[in-house]
């Protein structure tokens with residue numbers, strides 16, 4: 001990507017089209033009318049104001065689960081992907097009855113140590129060198145994340161990026177992207193560590209584990225029209241299972257979703273809104289403040305949940321660890337209500353975020369347990385089933401909600417090639 005003003009360009013386009021924008025508002029629940037989706041309820045994360053959007057069609061595009069595993073810098077928000085993404089789109093879709101898949105694809109990247117920001121493709125494609133801890137060069141074969149992680153875990157890491165041999169204009173070009181589009185804070189980060197690309201080196205390290213459609217395979221199952229299995233519900237970008245689409249995939253599929261949803265909305269009447277869902281939401285939200293005197297701060301609780309994800313869900317996986325993960329998540333679900341303090345709006349929206357992180361962890365552990373083989377390198381590596389097994393497992397593991405959110409129903413679907421059929 002090379003466009004520092006991308007977000008401003010997108011925002012301008014939205015305003016020019018006359019779209020009503022509701023900022024600082026977290027979508028917390030989808031509204032249903034029978035089988036159909038009939039809108040969404042959001043909450044302003046500063047004022048707590050509740051916003052009810054009645055809609056004939058809804059497109060989910062709230063990214064993946066960036067806050068999943070805990071990064072080794074120990075900071076809750078020091079993650080690779082955008083830290084505001086806590087799997088909300090996955091959970092909204094799941095609770096509305098949609099199918100999810102790919103939760104066993106637990107991603108880990110290999111990028112700048114401590115800041116977990118990317119630079120590989122920007123530097124290596126412009127002539128930077130990549131060395132392991134023994135000064136052996138690795139840049140020639142433009143290494144995959146998988147091979148770098150392997151070297152690291154085999155004790156030949158950390159890998160390092162070196163640019164001191166590059167001409168000044170190349171280094172400036174690299175800085176120009178890294179310090180603008182990519183993540184402006186990188187400039188301050190490197191200055192603070194006295195790393196100048198002209199003389200120093202950049203140490204690489206594995207990131208935290210995360211779930212994502214655009215970088216991986218996790219998401220809401222959609223067909224080529226971006227339709228989910230719930231009428232009126234669409235998904236695009238990192239929320240959807242349009243594997244490894246990245247940014248261009250998000251743009252393309254976002255447009256497809258918009259066209260499909262508009263067409264759907266034009267062809268049907270508005271559904272009658274069942275207002276009970278709204279009163280139940282308000283009642284639940286207000287009852288959270290009964291937790292104002294509970295002993296555990298919400299940030300400490302999130303730290304623990306994500307530390308346990310690191311212990312038991314992050315690969316290498318096995319049945320013992322995944323069973324432990326499931327037991328812990330059941331316990332966390334109860335503790336979130338009985339132990340965690342919710343004293344203001346700030347705590348309240350974090351309550352919803354952590355509820356979603358726990359739900360994603362449950363789904364990830366269950367899907368990982370179900371797939372009794374190893375696949376995708378380290379990302380679904382099971383020490384008790386170390387080989388891949390196409391005969392039994394070349395298929396999707398699909399998750400849907402049972403009686404309650406914690407009752408995840410696991411089923412299998414055959415692989416479908418694009419264009420085979422419209423149903424997901």
Ligand SMILES: Cc1cc2nc3c(=O)[nH]c(=O)nc-3n(C[C@H](O)[C@H](O)[C@H](O)COP(=O)(O)OP(=O)(O)OC[C@H]3O[C@@H](n4cnc5c(N)ncnc54)[C@H](O)[C@@H]3O)c2cc1C
Pocket residue numbers: 001025026027028061062063064080081082084085086088089117118214215236237238239245246247248250
């Ligand atoms: C560090 C990094 C580098 C990358 N580099 C490249 C690259 O070079 N090339 C490329 O093609 N791709 C790249 N990608 C991938 C690309 O950025 C993503 O695939 C793309 O941004 C996905 O777009 P999206 O709109 O689906 O999700 P996002 O861009 O993550 O947007 C999700 C939005 O949803 C909001 N949100 C979350 N929860 C809620 C909620 N409950 N209610 C309301 N809003 C919510 C968030 O605030 C956020 O604004 C990179 C990603 C990362 C993290």
